Amino acid sequence: MPFLLILPVVAVMGAILGYPIYYLIRLSLQQYGLDELLAHHGKYVGLDNFSSVLHDPIFWHTLVRSLIFTAANVGLTMVLGTLIALLLVRLSTWVRLLLTAGLVLVWAMPPVVAVQVWSWMTNSDNGVLNYVLTELHFGNFFQHDWYTTPFWQLTMVTSLIVWEGLPFVAITLYAALSQVPHELVEAAEIDGARSWRVFKDVTMPVITPVLLILTSLSILWDFGVFTQPFLLIGAGHLIPSNYLMGIYVYEKGYALTDFGVGAAISILMLGIVAILSIVYVRRMLKVGVEE
Amino acid sequence: MNRRLSRKLGWNVVGLLVFVFMVFPVFWMVSTAFKTEDQSNSFNPTWVPSHPTLAHFRAALHRQYFWTDVKNTMIIVLVTVGISLVAAFLAALALAKYRFAGRAMFIVLVIGIQMLPPIGLVIPLYVLLGRYGQVNTLTGVILVYFTFALPFAVWVLRGFLIGIPKELEEAAMVDGSTRLGAFLRILLPLVAPGLVATSIFAFITVWNEYIFASIILHDNSKQTITLWLTNFLGGSIGGVDWGAVMAASTLIAIPVIIFFLLVQRRIAFGLTAGAVKA
Numbered sequence: 001m002p003f004l005l006i007l008p009v010v011a012v013m014g015a016i017l018g019y020p021i022y023y024l025i026r027l028s029l030q031q032y033g034l035d036e037l038l039a040h041h042g043k044y045v046g047l048d049n050f051s052s053v054l055h056d057p058i059f060w061h062t063l064v065r066s067l068i069f070t071a072a073n074v075g076l077t078m079v080l081g082t083l084i085a086l087l088l089v090r091l092s093t094w095v096r097l098l099l100t101a102g103l104v105l106v107w108a109m110p111p112v113v114a115v116q117v118w119s120w121m122t123n124s125d126n127g128v129l130n131y132v133l134t135e136l137h138f139g140n141f142f143q144h145d146w147y148t149t150p151f152w153q154l155t156m157v158t159s160l161i162v163w164e165g166l167p168f169v170a171i172t173l174y175a176a177l178s179q180v181p182h183e184l185v186e187a188a189e190i191d192g193a194r195s196w197r198v199f200k201d202v203t204m205p206v207i208t209p210v211l212l213i214l215t216s217l218s219i220l221w222d223f224g225v226f227t228q229p230f231l232l233i234g235a236g237h238l239i240p241s242n243y244l245m246g247i248y249v250y251e252k253g254y255a256l257t258d259f260g261v262g263a264a265i266s267i268l269m270l271g272i273v274a275i276l277s278i279v280y281v282r283r284m285l286k287v288g289v290e291e
Numbered sequence: 292m293n294r295r296l297s298r299k300l301g302w303n304v305v306g307l308l309v310f311v312f313m314v315f316p317v318f319w320m321v322s323t324a325f326k327t328e329d330q331s332n333s334f335n336p337t338w339v340p341s342h343p344t345l346a347h348f349r350a351a352l353h354r355q356y357f358w359t360d361v362k363n364t365m366i367i368v369l370v371t372v373g374i375s376l377v378a379a380f381l382a383a384l385a386l387a388k389y390r391f392a393g394r395a396m397f398i399v400l401v402i403g404i405q406m407l408p409p410i411g412l413v414i415p416l417y418v419l420l421g422r423y424g425q426v427n428t429l430t431g432v433i434l435v436y437f438t439f440a441l442p443f444a445v446w447v448l449r450g451f452l453i454g455i456p457k458e459l460e461e462a463a464m465v466d467g468s469t470r471l472g473a474f475l476r477i478l479l480p481l482v483a484p485g486l487v488a489t490s491i492f493a494f495i496t497v498w499n500e501y502i503f504a505s506i507i508l509h510d511n512s513k514q515t516i517t518l519w520l521t522n523f524l525g526g527s528i529g530g531v532d533w534g535a536v537m538a539a540s541t542l543i544a545i546p547v548i549i550f551f552l553l554v555q556r557r558i559a560f561g562l563t564a565g566a567v568k569a
C-alpha cells in the first residue's frame with residue numbers, strides 16, 4: 001500500500017529530476033555547444049570538461065569568492081537575526097507585534113521586486129541611500145555610484161540578501177526562544193547568574209538545534225544564490241572578478257552555450273552543496289524518521 | 292522598579308528603530324509609486340507624497356504584456372498546483388501513516404531536492420527541454436516548477452497528516468467504513484487547510500520564480516510576471532521611470548504578501564521540520 005501511494009511522486013521525480021541529473025552527468029562528459037544542441041548529439045570527450053574547469057583560475061577564484069560571500073552573508077544574517085530575536089523577547093507587546101508584522105512584510109517581498117527596490121534606493125542620481133548618508137554626515141555621497149568595484153557590487157548584493165533573510169531567522173528563533181522555560185531563567189537570575197551565563201547555560205541548549213537548521217539553510221541558499229547578483233549587478237556588468245558560483249555556471253554554460261563545461265561546473269557546484277547540506281539533511285531526517 | 296521600566300522603554304526604542312530600518316524599503320517602494328516625476332527625480336527626497344498620483348499604476352497596468360503575463364503565470368500556477376497536490380498528498384499519506392522499507396531514503400530525497408540550488412540544474416533542463424521542443428513553451432516551465440513544488444508539498448502535507456490521531460481513523464473504520472471511506476470522511480476535511488497552504492505556497496513559488504522563467508521563456512507574450520517586471524529596467528533608454536517601476540513592483544508584491552500572510556507559519560514549520568512550533 002505505501003509503495004502504491006508514493007509511486008506517482010517517485011515516477012514524476014524520476015522522470016523530471018532523475019533524468020535531468022543523469023543527463024547532467026552525460027553532458028559533462030561531452031563536447032556540447034550550439035552545433036551539438038541543434039543536432040541533439042554531443043561528442044564524448046571523457047573528463048576533458050572537468051580538467052579544463054579545474055585548470056581555469058577563474059573557477060578557483062569564483063569558488064573562494066563564493067565561500068567568502070556565503071560566510072559573510074550567513075554570519076551577518078545569523079548574528080543580526082539572533083539579536084533581533086533576543087530583542088523581540090524584551091519588547092512590550094505592541095512593539096513586538098509591530099516589529100513582527102514588519103518582519104513578515106519584508107519576508108513576503110518577492111525577491112525580484114526587492115531587487116528593483118534596491119536598484120532604485122541605491123542608484124547614483126537620486127537614490128535615497130546617498131541622500132540619507134550625506135544628511136547623516138557620513139561624507140558627500142552626492143551622485144555616488146555604489147556599483148563601480150566588485151567588492152562594492154557584492155556588498156550591495158549582501159545588504160539585499162541579509163535584509164531579505166533576517167525575518168525568517170529572527171521569527172523562527174523568537175519562536176524557539178519562547179520555548180525556553182521562564183522559571184529556569186528567573187531561577188538562574190535570582191541565583192545571581194550573569195545574563196551572559198543565563199543565555200549560555202539556559203537559553204542556548206534550547207535554541208541550538210534551531211540555530212543549526214537555520215545556519216545550514218542559510219549556507220545552502222546563499223551559496224546557490226543567482227537571481228539577486230544577476231539582476232542587481234546587472235547582466236551587462238558581470239565580469240569574472242565579480243562572479244559567484246551560480247553566475248559562473250550561467251555565464252560559462254548558458255550564455256557562452258558551452259553546455260558540456262557548464263554541466264561540469266554544475267556538478268562541482270552541486271557536489272559542494274551536497275557536502276554543505278549534510279548537517280541539515282541529517283537533522284531533518286532524524287525528525288522525519290522518528291515521528 | 293523604575294530602572295526596570297526605563298530599561299523596557301530603551302528596548303522599545305531600539306525595537307522601533309529596527310522596525311523603521313527593516314520596513315523602510317517597502318515603504319519607499321509604495322511611496323515612490325504615488326509620487327510625481329519631479330518628486331522622485333530630485334536628490335532631496337519627498338518622504339510622503341503630498342499629492343498622490345495614480346498615473347504610475349495606470350501606466351503599469353496598461354503597459355504591454357501585463358495582462359498576458361498575469362494570465363500565463365496563473366495558467367502555470369493552476370496546472371502545477373493541480374497535479375502536484377494529488378501526487379504529493381498520496382506520498383505524504385504514505386510517509387505519515389506507514390513504515391516501509393526505503394522510507395528514510397525517500398525522506399532524504401524529498402529534503403535533498405529542496406536543497407539543490409536551481410541554477411545547478413539549469414544546463415541539463417535547458418538542453419533536455421530543447422531536445423523535446425519545450426523551450427519557449429509554458430509546458431516547459433510547468434514541468435520544471437512541478438519538480439520543485441512537489442517535495443515541499445509532500446513535506447508540508449506530511450506535517451498535517453501526522454497531527455491527526457490514529458484513533459480518529461480507527462473510530463471511523465469501526466463504524467463500518469472502508470479504509471477509503473474513513474480516509475475521505477475523516478482525513479480529507481482535516482488536511483484541507485494543508486492542501487490550501489500547499490497551493491498557496493506553490494502560487495508564491497511560481498509567481499516569484501525568475502531563473503527558469505528567464506531561461507526557458509523568450510517571447511514577451513509567453514513570459515511570467517517577474518520577467519515582465521525585469522524587462523522594465525532593461526527596456527528603458529536613458530532615465531529610468533522609477534515611479535512606474537515601483538508602481539509595477541507594488542502591484543506584483545501585493546498578491547504575494549496577502550497570500551504569504553496566510554501561510555507564513557506553515558512555511559517556517561516545513562523548513563524546520565517542526566523543530567519550532569511556530
